[in-house]
Amino acid sequence: MSIIQFRGVSKHFDELRVLDEVDLSIEQGEVVVLIGPSGSGKSTLLRCINGLEQITGGDLRVDDISVLAGNARLREIRQEAGMVFQQFNLFPQLTALQNVAFGPRHVRGKSRREAEEIGLELLDKVGLKERAHHYPAELSGGQQQRVAIARALAVRPKVMLFDEPTSALDPELKQEVLNVMRNLAEEGMTMVVVTHEMAFARQVGSRLIFMEHGKIAVDGDPCEMLCNPTNPRLKDFLRHVH
Amino acid sequence: MNTDWSVITGFLPELLDGAEMTLYITLVGLAGGMAVGVVAGLMRAYGHWTLNYVAMAYIELIRGTPIVVQVMFLYFALPVLASIRIDPLTAAMIAIVVNAGAYIAEIVRGALQSISRGLAEAGLALGLPRWKVLVYIVGPLAFRRLIPPLGNQCIVSLKDTSLFIVIGVSELTRTGQEIMAANFRAVEIWTAIAAIYLIMTGTLTLLLRVIERRLRIL
Ligand SMILES: Nc1ncnc2c1ncn2[C@@H]1O[C@H](COP(=O)(O)OP(=O)(O)OP(=O)(O)O)[C@@H](O)[C@H]1O
Ligand SMILES: [Mg+2]
Numbered sequence: 176m177s178i179i180q181f182r183g184v185s186k187h188f189d190e191l192r193v194l195d196e197v198d199l200s201i202e203q204g205e206v207v208v209l210i211g212p213s214g215s216g217k218s219t220l221l222r223c224i225n226g227l228e229q230i231t232g233g234d235l236r237v238d239d240i241s242v243l244a245g246n247a248r249l250r251e252i253r254q255e256a257g258m259v260f261q262q263f264n265l266f267p268q269l270t271a272l273q274n275v276a277f278g279p280r281h282v283r284g285k286s287r288r289e290a291e292e293i294g295l296e297l298l299d300k301v302g303l304k305e306r307a308h309h310y311p312a313e314l315s316g317g318q319q320q321r322v323a324i325a326r327a328l329a330v331r332p333k334v335m336l337f338d339e340p341t342s343a344l345d346p347e348l349k350q351e352v353l354n355v356m357r358n359l360a361e362e363g364m365t366m367v368v369v370t371h372e373m374a375f376a377r378q379v380g381s382r383l384i385f386m387e388h389g390k391i392a393v394d395g396d397p398c399e400m401l402c403n404p405t406n407p408r409l410k411d412f413l414r415h416v417h
Numbered sequence: 418m419n420t421d422w423s424v425i426t427g428f429l430p431e432l433l434d435g436a437e438m439t440l441y442i443t444l445v446g447l448a449g450g451m452a453v454g455v456v457a458g459l460m461r462a463y464g465h466w467t468l469n470y471v472a473m474a475y476i477e478l479i480r481g482t483p484i485v486v487q488v489m490f491l492y493f494a495l496p497v498l499a500s501i502r503i504d505p506l507t508a509a510m511i512a513i514v515v516n517a518g519a520y521i522a523e524i525v526r527g528a529l530q531s532i533s534r535g536l537a538e539a540g541l542a543l544g545l546p547r548w549k550v551l552v553y554i555v556g557p558l559a560f561r562r563l564i565p566p567l568g569n570q571c572i573v574s575l576k577d578t579s580l581f582i583v584i585g586v587s588e589l590t591r592t593g594q595e596i597m598a599a600n601f602r603a604v605e606i607w608t609a610i611a612a613i614y615l616i617m618t619g620t621l622t623l624l625l626r627v628i629e630r631r632l633r634i635l
Contacts, residue, residue, distance in 0.1 A: 227541065250545075250546060253541065253543065258539075260538070265539075266539070278543045281543075281549055282545055323539075
């Protein structure tokens with residue numbers, strides 16, 4: 176059974192059709208990289224998976240739970256599918272550790288001590304244990320994004336969704352975040368990643384999807400698609416990214 | 418013109434009684450006003466459209482009419498309309514509750530809506546129910562932004578109590594008026610009254626400074 180299953184999924188914002196009958200199955204362990212021009216619907220596709228946007232047509236299941244099955248089931252989906260945002264969105268009034276411990280404490284219902292242990296374990300994983308008691312404002316962008324990844328992981332999701340996780344970062348800070356993601360992929364985490372980092376797509380991605388006008392235009396092996404693109408619009412797109 | 422400041426000492430106990438009444442009306446009124454304001458502000462920010470319109474109608478009704486008219490309505494018109502008779506003090510307190518509530522509602526709504534959507538989404542994406550996002554994330558952040566305008570409203574409401582002179586509540590201004598009518602010491606009495614208001618509002622301002630310094634805006 177696929178961990179994520181789109182069947183004819185559409186998403187409209189009023190008259191604007193942003194996703195157009197998308198069919199897509201993602202299996203456990205896949206690292207799917209999503210690329211495409213601005214406005215092609217990449218973020219929307221990602222946000223439909225965890226119900227931050229509600230689909231307007233078709234059927235979308237995560238771990239066999241429909242995103243339309245009601246609030247309680249939707250919260251289950253969100254615990255299964257962690258999300259990392261372009262703007263980090265760390266809770267500014269909480270320290271790094273409190274941010275990471277937040278999910279275990281308030282979503283998983285762990286005790287304060289257990290939550291803190293999980294928090295430290297995950298901060299260690301992203302190489303920020305010694306920053307545990309700093310507030311987000313006291314961290315660099317790269318560090319903030321690593322804390323945000325740890326925060327999402329702390330809920331113990333089965334899938335991780337990344338929406339341009341390095342786009343808000345200076346070039347020299349991108350790498351530390353990409354390294355954390357690479358390690359995560361190597362551990363076998365199922366990932367869906369919207370990014371413009373083609374090197375990451377080639378080296379870490381197990382599958383590349385090129386979106387255009389709310390449809391999946393090309394879906395295949397990253398190396399093949401990037402080295403010998405046959406689709407003319409993909410070719411054109413890649414020329415602009417490089 | 419001869420002024421004799423020593424007359425104030427004689428009237429000070431009366432004036433302080435008036436000040437106490439002013440503070441009492443303000444405190445009770447603001448406590449109620451905050452409760453009403455938080456509820457109406459939440460309705461504006463998160464309520465579906467009927468709740469939203471109810472809150473909006475209330476806010477516009479109150480903001481669009483003078484507080485003197487509101488308290489006159491409560492005290493003189495309500496008994497006629499609904500045969501509900503209330504004493505002047507109750508009318509004064511209700512007037513502050515209703516009036517401050519409307520302004521505080523807008524303050525609460527503004528503070529809630531000033532918190533970045535991304536933070537609420539980050540909370541939701543973790544699997545939190547909406548109320549927890551409000552209680553643990555958006556609420557605490559909005560609260561910090563609430564303090565300065567809320568403090569301002571407290572000062573405004575405190576001064577608004579002087580308008581209840583029109584229904585004869587023996588708050589500070591009314592007390593001064595009564596003393597005046599007996600001895601015509603206008604300069605001394607009104608100076609003393611102004612000073613007492615200043616002490617009350619100044620204390621409030623200082624208190625707010627302390628709270629603001631404790632709670633950094635994030
Ligand atoms: N909340 C919204 N209301 C209305 N239109 C929206 C909303 N969110 C997105 N859109 C529109 O949907 C389309 C797709 O947006 P989306 O953010 O999914 O694109 P994207 O592929 O992620 O683009 P980018 O690379 O710029 O991030 C755009 O035309 C956008 O303007
Ligand atoms: Mg996007």
